[in-house]
Amino acid sequence: MTDRMLHLRPTHFVDSPIGRDGEVARLAGGLQWFAAYDVLEGSARRTVTIAEFDAVLGTSARARQLHAAITAPRAPLALGHRMLRFDQPGVAAILNITPDSFSDGGAHLGDAAAAAGAGFDLTVQGAALIDIGGESTRPGAPIVWEGDEIERVVPVIERLAKGGALVSIDTRKAAVMEAALAAGAAIVNDVSALLWDDRALDVVARAGCPVILMHSPDPAKGPHGGNGYANVLTDVFDWLEARIAAVVAGGVERSRILVDPGIGFGKTLQENLALLNGLALFHGLGCPIMLGASRKRLIGALSNEAPAGERLGGSVALALKGAEAGVQLMRVHDVAETVQALRVWRGCKDQALVGG
Structure with a gap:
């Protein structure tokens, strides 16, 4: 051994x-x-x-x-005049500027002012970060030309950043990363862990921005491939550990890396549940953890095939599961409800810490 x-x-x-x-x-x-x-x-x-x-x-x-x-404590990220803290669970709000995302596709497409307004509403509800995406990563979704993706997200990012919101760009394309960062985004969130686009690692390293590395089995081909796991928990850990080392070697500071185990990406229901039960293992990577389980298919599979819009209860349950495992950032659609649940959870923790 x-x-x-x-x-x-x-x-x-x-x-x-x-x-x-x-x-x-x-x-x-x-x-x-x-x-x-x-x-x-x-x-x-x-x-x-x-x-x-x-x-x-x-x-x-x-x-x-x-x-x-x-x-080891996770140091906060100082991003301009904003601070992203990791000493308690926070919420990253999903804002999709797409026609076809699995849960909210089309809700904000074509009206940058309305989309930005929705983003500001999410910050009022308690989101620490607005995660903006212009390409769906649902199974079978078509690849979006980078010019179209830029046209979708940049006007929204500009408005949000000028208004003081902290924004991340959810993309796997280097050109979109560059345009989004220039428009005011502070963080790159890549479902391919900087492996889909050959230029992506260099873009992030040169920008010096934080990056969220998500696991998927074969990110160079797409987020939903793969041939199974010997042990999904340790296999995903080892993959992320190796990817962190490669990204650090490529010029990104380790202190600016977050990780995401990729719930729903190339995993079966049983594998997703094993990852959720074992989330605390990923603290061994030494990086803040993002959990993206909101409205995912596994919730429907466990609740009589409830459609995406009827998975609030399961989404909140998984956010609390993450909090119990020490996850620092929950990526969610339902911000107000998740923030409320986490505040009640935090109240219980605070009372316990004073001995009651």
Whole structure:
């Protein structure tokens, strides 16, 4: 068994660290504390408590590296006059400027002022980030010419950025990244992890902007391919770990990388659920985590085939699942409802931390 096959998933979460010195660790500088690790070594699994970590795993360089990454606070991103914090769960609002996205396609196409107005409404509802996309990534969606994609998103980004909103561009095309960043977008969110377009990594490195790297099985071909996994949780982790290393080698600062496990992209229902149950493992990458599960097909599959517009309850449930795993950013359609749920969750956490 090689050391690289070892993975650590935080488990045995507790409400408060009070009275548990040496028995619990803080998860990524956030609101969650945990008392043990699930130690995954190939197909073997065992539990090691935080209290016995040094004695049991202290000689493993891999274990020490993962533990350090899991427990290190995630520094906020200073983006102009805006700050994106990762010490508590936040919300990224989905704003699609497309005719055919699976959930809200066509709602904001062709009227940049109205689309920007919708974006400002989302910030009022509590969104920390507006994630704008001009190309659908639903299965079977056609590839959009980069000129059309730019024409869709740039007028909206310009209005939002001038109005003080923090904006990310959801694209896999280098030309769209360049145009969006020039228009005021601050972050690139790429479902292909900068692998679909040969110029994308260079664009992000030269801009010095943060980037969100999402997992999909074969991103150079499209987001929904792939041939299955030996172990979806550790396979996705290893893929993202290698991709982070490659992007850092390409000139992007590690502190400006976020990761997304790619729920719904080239995964079965069972694989998506395994990823959701194992989300805390991804803190071992040492980067903030984005979870994009809003209105996804898995919710319909678990609720009598509810259509995309009737998946609010499941979307909120998955956002809270993410919060419980320490995920820092939830990418959602239903901002007001998700923000409210997270505020109530936060209230419970705050009360627990003061001993009640």
